[in-house]
Amino acid sequence: ETKVTAVDQTFPVKKTTASRLQSVNFSDLRFGDVFSDHMFELIYENNSWQKGKIIPYGPVNIMPSANILHYGQGAFEGMKAFTMENGEINVFRIHDHYNRFNDSCKRLNIPSIPEETFTQAILQLVDLDREWVPSDKYKSLYLRPFVFATEEFLGLKTSTTYRFYIITGPVGNYYREGINPVKLTTMPDYVRAVKGGVGNAKVPGNYAASLYPAHVAMQQGYSQVLWLDAIERKYVEEVGAMNIFFVIDGKVSTSPLTGTILPGVTRRSVLELCKLWGLPAEERMISIDELFAAYREGRLTEAFGSGTAAVISPVGVIHHKGEVITLDTEKMGPVAERLYATITGIHHGTEEDPAGWCNII
Numbered sequence: 001e002t003k004v005t006a007v008d009q010t011f012p013v014k015k016t017t018a019s020r021l022q023s024v025n026f027s028d029l030r031f032g033d034v035f036s037d038h039m040f041e042l043i044y045e046n047n048s049w050q051k052g053k054i055i056p057y058g059p060v061n062i063m064p065s066a067n068i069l070h071y072g073q074g075a076f077e078g079m080k081a082f083t084m085e086n087g088e089i090n091v092f093r094i095h096d097h098y099n100r101f102n103d104s105c106k107r108l109n110i111p112s113i114p115e116e117t118f119t120q121a122i123l124q125l126v127d128l129d130r131e132w133v134p135s136d137k138y139k140s141l142y143l144r145p146f147v148f149a150t151e152e153f154l155g156l157k158t159s160t161t162y163r164f165y166i167i168t169g170p171v172g173n174y175y176r177e178g179i180n181p182v183k184l185t186t187m188p189d190y191v192r193a194v195k196g197g198v199g200n201a202k203v204p205g206n207y208a209a210s211l212y213p214a215h216v217a218m219q220q221g222y223s224q225v226l227w228l229d230a231i232e233r234k235y236v237e238e239v240g241a242m243n244i245f246f247v248i249d250g251k252v253s254t255s256p257l258t259g260t261i262l263p264g265v266t267r268r269s270v271l272e273l274c275k276l277w278g279l280p281a282e283e284r285m286i287s288i289d290e291l292f293a294a295y296r297e298g299r300l301t302e303a304f305g306s307g308t309a310a311v312i313s314p315v316g317v318i319h320h321k322g323e324v325i326t327l328d329t330e331k332m333g334p335v336a337e338r339l340y341a342t343i344t345g346i347h348h349g350t351e352e353d354p355a356g357w358c359n360i361i
């Protein structure tokens, strides 16, 4: 039984005088190019987070010398809200996203934002722009909380001032392929993260560093890079825009969180659902050679990615040093399909919430 929470009107609101809602074509949504009418803004100065407010979506003024523009002291989250079958709105796993955001802030020496502030801001903003939450089962309102350092100083040091925003926008599928399988390639000359670095934090630099290898991969006809570990260049880690899962010998397997991989909230949901279903699932080091051997022996039956934006995205092709694994290139395999149906069902309230994942407003 899910509980509907009344949203506290904690923050002052300056409403837009010109809503853009009518100009949005909700039947043709891609990912990340449409933004809702309002955003949340919270400023850190004089050693503390000030009172937040909701204002119209619009430009943010910062000085050209701001830390974020040079040294990248910032962090972000990716979350989603859904229209449920009964018309209520579900914001998915806020607490887990907050915890990860807080961990990212810690790693970048950014002052922690209280959980209550984060949660109330999300709920009040989504509630205000609730007409922006698509009602279609395969669409959602993407939420992007982010924080960045604004101090005007070119010496390298921790900033004393920050801004935190939440922007939102209706989205469809993340990949151009829709829910059709994507093609991955390894890029053994490049690495995403090393242990002790920031690979397990959701920070801009990780994504910026992936862009050149991703560009090369795209020129070769692949849509994403499958990252290998930085030391041995042997173990599969993640895809950058999503975590990666394989079904080997009927067992669901994904790389362990050893510090170089983003601890995905959808990754966690997949592992928790497998446990609930009694489906064997494990977190273990998986070498690229093992994958190819399992493929040749017919034991590798599925590969799929998980992520907030990607949800469950099947992988049809994996290329590594001239060799290719070709799985189903037309559709999802049965395990991915079951996970996709269940997770989207939980999002939209047609499947039972297994463990307090839904925040209903």
Ligand code: COI
Pocket (backbone or CB within 6 Å): 077, 078, 079, 240, 241, 242, 307, 308, 309, 310
């Ligand atoms: C998300 O899945 O929410 C992300 O932040 C990944 C990003 C590449 C869109």
